[in-house]
Amino acid sequence: xxxxxxxxxxxxxxxxxxxxxxxxxxxDGSFPLxxxxxxIGGGAFIFINAGASFNLYFNTEVAFGCTRRQxxxxxxxxNLLMGFLCAAIAMACAAVEDTLNAQYFYxxxxxxxxxxxxxxxxxxxxxxxxxxxASFCGALVNHFGxxxxxxxxxxxxxxxxxxxxxTEILFHTDAELGVEANGIxxxxxxxxCAVPQPIWPCAGVLLLLAALVSTWALVSRETxx
Numbered sequence: 001x002x003x004x005x006x007x008x009x010x011x012x013x014x015x016x017x018x019x020x021x022x023x024x025x026x027x028d029g030s031f032p033l034x035x036x037x038x039x040i041g042g043g044a045f046i047f048i049n050a051g052a053s054f055n056l057y058f059n060t061e062v063a064f065g066c067t068r069r070q071x072x073x074x075x076x077x078x079n080l081l082m083g084f085l086c087a088a089i090a091m092a093c094a095a096v097e098d099t100l101n102a103q104y105f106y107x108x109x110x111x112x113x114x115x116x117x118x119x120x121x122x123x124x125x126x127x128x129x130x131x132x133x134a135s136f137c138g139a140l141v142n143h144f145g146x147x148x149x150x151x152x153x154x155x156x157x158x159x160x161x162x163x164x165x166x167t168e169i170l171f172h173t174d175a176e177l178g179v180e181a182n183g184i185x186x187x188x189x190x191x192x193c194a195v196p197q198p199i200w201p202c203a204g205v206l207l208l209l210a211a212l213v214s215t216w217a218l219v220s221r222e223t224x225x
Contacts, residue, residue: 009093009097042085061074079130079134087122
């Protein structure tokens with residue numbers, strides 16, 4: 001996983017260098033392309049690994065006398081360890097990219113990333129959320145098989161289609177961008193803006209708790225194949 005994250009980071013920085021070489025105008029801000037690709041690559045690896053290995057580990061461990069509760073705890077700990085590793089590598093990539101942006105790509109940009117506080121604020125939350133959601137997806141694939149794989153693929157494709165446009169509308173300062181965007185994407189962005197900010201952390205915690213409870217419900221009813 002570490003090698004995949006570093007490779008994605010290198011590909012992102014190479015792509016950023018090409019884009020900056022061919023750019024007509026220089027912007028005042030910066031975009032963490034390398035770090036973003038590193039996070040996507042590491043997160044995708046954890047999700048794919050959870051889906052592919054959950055069935056094998058479940059059948060093997062339970063067949064050798066491990067209880068379902070012990071198996072779920074071990075799966076959560078494994079995914080948590082990988083999540084922390086993914087977050088730590090992403091923070092290291094972000095620190096390197098922050099320095100490179102100021103020196104080579106964005107001359108007017110001032111490095112502002114302090115790794116350890118950012119890791120405590122975002123890295124731990126990212127690792128925990130990734131752990132619970134990856135374990136939930138693995139339990140779904142283990143219980144429902146190909147149907148769950150198709151469902152997760154559809155959800156992934158929908159996220160890939162909608163999230164870039166939604167993010168651009170939410171963080172872009174130009175109001176005309178919302179007019180040009182797809183109606184569905186604009187509707188999703190409007191719904192997100194309509195929800196008060198303090199609700200989002202509570203909704204995230206409830207979502208993770210629901211995913212954790214659902215994971216246990218699926219594992220407790222699963223039979224060894």
